[in-house]
Amino acid sequence: MRGILVANSTELPVCPRPDLKVSRNANGADVVIAGLAEGSQGPVVQGLAPRAVKEAEETFGAPLAEVAIRAGGSTTLGSTVVLPWSGYSLVLVGCGTEGLDGEDLRKAAGAGARAAAALSHGTPLKVAVDMGINSAEQVRIAAEGALLGCYKVPAVTSNHDGPEVSTVTIVSNARGAKPELDKARILADAVYTARDWVDAPANLLYPKTFATSAQSWCKDLKDVTVEVLDEKALVRGGFGGILAVGGGSARSPRLVRVEYAPEGATTTLALVGKGITFDSGGLNIKTADGMYTMKCDMGGAAAVLAAVGAIARLGLNVRVIAYGCLAENMPSGSAWRPSDVVTIYGGKTVENGNSDAEGRIVMADGLARACEDEPDFLVDIATLTGACMVALGNHTAGVMTSGAQAADTLLDASEAAGEDFWELPITAEVRDALHSDVADVKSTAAREGGAMYAAAFLQSCVTPGLDWAHLDIAGPAYNNAKPHDYIPIQGTGFGVRTLVQLAANLAD
Numbered sequence: 190m191r192g193i194l195v196a197n198s199t200e201l202p203v204c205p206r207p208d209l210k211v212s213r214n215a216n217g218a219d220v221v222i223a224g225l226a227e228g229s230q231g232p233v234v235q236g237l238a239p240r241a242v243k244e245a246e247e248t249f250g251a252p253l254a255e256v257a258i259r260a261g262g263s264t265t266l267g268s269t270v271v272l273p274w275s276g277y278s279l280v281l282v283g284c285g286t287e288g289l290d291g292e293d294l295r296k297a298a299g300a301g302a303r304a305a306a307a308l309s310h311g312t313p314l315k316v317a318v319d320m321g322i323n324s325a326e327q328v329r330i331a332a333e334g335a336l337l338g339c340y341k342v343p344a345v346t347s348n349h350d351g352p353e354v355s356t357v358t359i360v361s362n363a364r365g366a367k368p369e370l371d372k373a374r375i376l377a378d379a380v381y382t383a384r385d386w387v388d389a390p391a392n393l394l395y396p397k398t399f400a401t402s403a404q405s406w407c408k409d410l411k412d413v414t415v416e417v418l419d420e421k422a423l424v425r426g427g428f429g430g431i432l433a434v435g436g437g438s439a440r441s442p443r444l445v446r447v448e449y450a451p452e453g454a455t456t457t458l459a460l461v462g463k464g465i466t467f468d469s470g471g472l473n474i475k476t477a478d479g480m481y482t483m484k485c486d487m488g489g490a491a492a493v494l495a496a497v498g499a500i501a502r503l504g505l506n507v508r509v510i511a512y513g514c515l516a517e518n519m520p521s522g523s524a525w526r527p528s529d530v531v532t533i534y535g536g537k538t539v540e541n542g543n544s545d546a547e548g549r550i551v552m553a554d555g556l557a558r559a560c561e562d563e564p565d566f567l568v569d570i571a572t573l574t575g576a577c578m579v580a581l582g583n584h585t586a587g588v589m590t591s592g593a594q595a596a597d598t599l600l601d602a603s604e605a606a607g608e609d610f611w612e613l614p615i616t617a618e619v620r621d622a623l624h625s626d627v628a629d630v631k632s633t634a635a636r637e638g639g640a641m642y643a644a645a646f647l648q649s650c651v652t653p654g655l656d657w658a659h660l661d662i663a664g665p666a667y668n669n670a671k672p673h674d675y676i677p678i679q680g681t682g683f684g685v686r687t688l689v690q691l692a693a694n695l696a697d
């Protein structure tokens with residue numbers, strides 16, 4: 190297993206990245222993935238060279254689609270069946286109706302790749318995606334789905350596992366596929382990086398090691414500068430929110446700032462991510478059950494830091510500044526208390542309504558700092574509220590904005606990227622409820638409508654008039670159930686694709 194050196198002999202586990210190629214045929218593959226679509230006269234195979242279909246039909250003595258259905262396959266999007274025969278395995282993945290495109294293609298390629306990777310049993314496999322891919326854009330989308338589908342949570346083991354998939358080949362003779370393939374590789378690498386960070390257990394990934402790993406992800410990139418504020422620098426700068434939340438932990442907090450400033454860019458995008466490396470709830474301690482998944486609470490910071498690296502690698506002509514607000518929320522003799530009054534960067538004071546509402550406090554510092562950069566668009570992303578999860582489930586993130594223009598900008602990007610968002614309001618009643626008798630503002634109010642209270646609090650830290658979108662990814666950042674499509678268990682890397690697409694849309 191490869192690892193990023195983070196501190197002395199401590200390495201963060203990482204999932205190996207498969208190589209990515211495009212080819213006119215599937216020759217030499219160990220596993221070939223083709224589609225099974227609903228045609229006008231029943232199921233039909235999509236992709237696969239006529240010679241391969243003929244060979245298969247001779248082997249099985251029946252039309253291939255019929256064989257696949259009999260073996261348990263279906264045309265339902267993302268369902269898979271494996272047909273083993275001489276030379277290689279064939280994975281047939283359900284594609285719905287004929288003419289697969291966009292997010293459905295990404296999902297089908299991902300499901301196929303996941304089924305292919307499961308055939309590895311210790312041998313690295315060469316996997317070909319042969320699904321009738323005609324355009325360069327389809328090559329990119331299929332490559333994204335297939336690479337993302339190969340991801341496996343890296344276990345920390347004494348016997349080092351090799352990769353399950355060594356090469357992904359997209360079978361197509363589309364013109365102009367090469368640059369699209371490069372885009373897919375860069376994007377998938379960023380999503381893998383975000384997943385590696387989320388999956389890393391919190392005893393290995395904490396503010397200092399996360400910051401070091403982010404530095405190495407952004408090292409030697411053109412037009413990129415990385416700045417890490419340690420505890421002393423945070424005190425000097427007046428980052429009272431991050432210091433308060435991180436104060437209960439033996440592992441001191443950090444603020445990571447990554448700036449990508451290509452010459453001539455006229456638009457600035459600022460990104461702020463919640464980076465709680467473990468959320469115990471602090472003195473408002475969580476239940477045992479509620480704590481197990483809380484290594485995921487830095488998924489927002491993982492998304493912004495991974496995204497800025499991809500944006501720089503893609504060479505997009507837009508200035509992007511990403512902030513990771515990193516702290517561990519722990520109960521201890523030095524922990525911040527419920528009812529404490531905390532001074533945020535820039536001087537605003539906050540009454541702590543609940544030490545388990547820590548995300549908004551570190552984000553307050555990050556947002557206030559990001560506003561000083563005078564961005565044209567400001568996005569924050571956080572695993573912020575259980576309430577958002579209750580409202581929208583595990584596949585859809587909440588989005589709350591400064592107004593319709595910001596919402597449109599964000600939703601255009603997320604739709605093109607294939608990530609699911611739903612807009613929630615920030616009502617006037619909610620804003621009024623954050624009144625404090627002892628500070629400028631209180632961090633919490635009622636339980637009902639919890640996602641809106643968090644958003645209203647964050648909005649009070651943003652310069653009025655600035656285009657701003659708040660993304661609550663508490664649900665989709667972490668998959669605690671079964672893998673599906675291109676989504677593995679644990680960290681999903683949710684948000685990376687939307688943020689990269691947003692930067693592409695804002696670029697000149």
Ligand code: BES
Nearest residue numbers: 543545546548572573574575576633663
């Ligand atoms: N990190 C949690 C939110 C969360 C819960 C993310 C479950 C992913 C899965 C956040 O810090 C939190 O504890 N929020 C509280 C806020 C409340 C105390 C006002 C919540 O949502 O219950």
Ligand code: MN
Nearest residue numbers: 468545546547
């Ligand atoms: Mn919390």
Ligand code: ZN
Nearest residue numbers: 465468486548
């Ligand atoms: Zn949290």
